[in-house]
Amino acid sequence: MTTSVDIPRIPVSARTAHRFIEVDGVEVFYRESLPERSDAPVLLLLHGFPSASHQFRRLIDSLGRHYRLIAPDYPGFGHTRAPDDFTYSFERLTDVVEQFTERLGLTRYAMYLFDFGAPVGFRLALRHPERVAGLVVQNGNAHPEGLSDAARAFTALTPETPGAESTILNLFTLAEDDRAHSTRAAPPIRHWSPRRAGCWTSTSWTSPAASRPNSPSPTTTGATSPPIPPGRRGCASTARRR
Numbered sequence: 001m002t003t004s005v006d007i008p009r010i011p012v013s014a015r016t017a018h019r020f021i022e023v024d025g026v027e028v029f030y031r032e033s034l035p036e037r038s039d040a041p042v043l044l045l046l047h048g049f050p051s052a053s054h055q056f057r058r059l060i061d062s063l064g065r066h067y068r069l070i071a072p073d074y075p076g077f078g079h080t081r082a083p084d085d086f087t088y089s090f091e092r093l094t095d096v097v098e099q100f101t102e103r104l105g106l107t108r109y110a111m112y113l114f115d116f117g118a119p120v121g122f123r124l125a126l127r128h129p130e131r132v133a134g135l136v137v138q139n140g141n142a143h144p145e146g147l148s149d150a151a152r153a154f155t156a157l158t159p160e161t162p163g164a165e166s167t168i169l170n171l172f173t174l175a176e177d178d179r180a181h182s183t184r185a186a187p188p189i190r191h192w193s194p195r196r197a198g199c200w201t202s203t204s205w206t207s208p209a210a211s212r213p214n215s216p217s218p219t220t221t222g223a224t225s226p227p228i229p230p231g232r233r234g235c236a237s238t239a240r241r242r
Contacts, residue, residue, distance in 0.1 A: 014064025023099045026086065029079035030072040031057065033064025042106055045071035046097070048115025048139065052078025072100055094123040110134040
């Protein structure tokens with residue numbers, strides 16, 4: 001007598017390549033899944049702040065066998081290396097991402113825009129609507145009206161605002177992280193260490209060049225994701241996840 005036993009299937013992660021490509025003087029680091037089909041649909045993943053393409057690594061593992069997922073690090077984020085005189089603005093970040101897609105020969109793709117990726121991805125979609133097959137938008141705003149009271153207060157900070165730097169750095173403390181996750185399912189992050197701060201206006205964003213750690217952990221320099229109303233200025237910090 002024989003009995004059958006159901007053996008659970010172990011999911012196979014997608015193959016992933018980690019590469020650099022030169023784009024207008026910027027050495028862009030990106031992750032790309034290697035799907036089983038050469039004509040697999042393309043999904044461009046634009047990360048949030050304060051993070052980098054590493055935030056999509058599990059998504060790439062899960063979907064990369066059937067879709068071509070491509071996740072670049074912006075200048076000032078992750079492993080991408082930008083010149084010291086690079087102008088940090090949403091327009092310039094979009095310039096780099098736009099040329100990045102063209103260097104890879106991407107003519108049709110959907111975009112997953114998370115947080116900071118929204119103002120970059122929306123600009124890219126406006127420039128080339130014929131290339132965009134669809135949008136997945138998470139935690140991103142197209143208009144200032146979408147900002148919460150807390151976000152409005154944060155984006156109103158300027159370098160001259162008393163206590164602005166301490167307010168920004170507080171975002172990267174364990175106490176704030178625990179508070180932010182107290183009502184959410186995601187587990188808190190345990191090792192944020194503040195690095196530097198940067199400030200922006202509605203059209204430009206300036207910050208010190210991000211120092212590159214020896215470890216593969218991401219370094220970010222940036223601002224919040226929502227578009228800044230004309231004439232408004234703000235500040236944000238740099239953080240490193242260990």
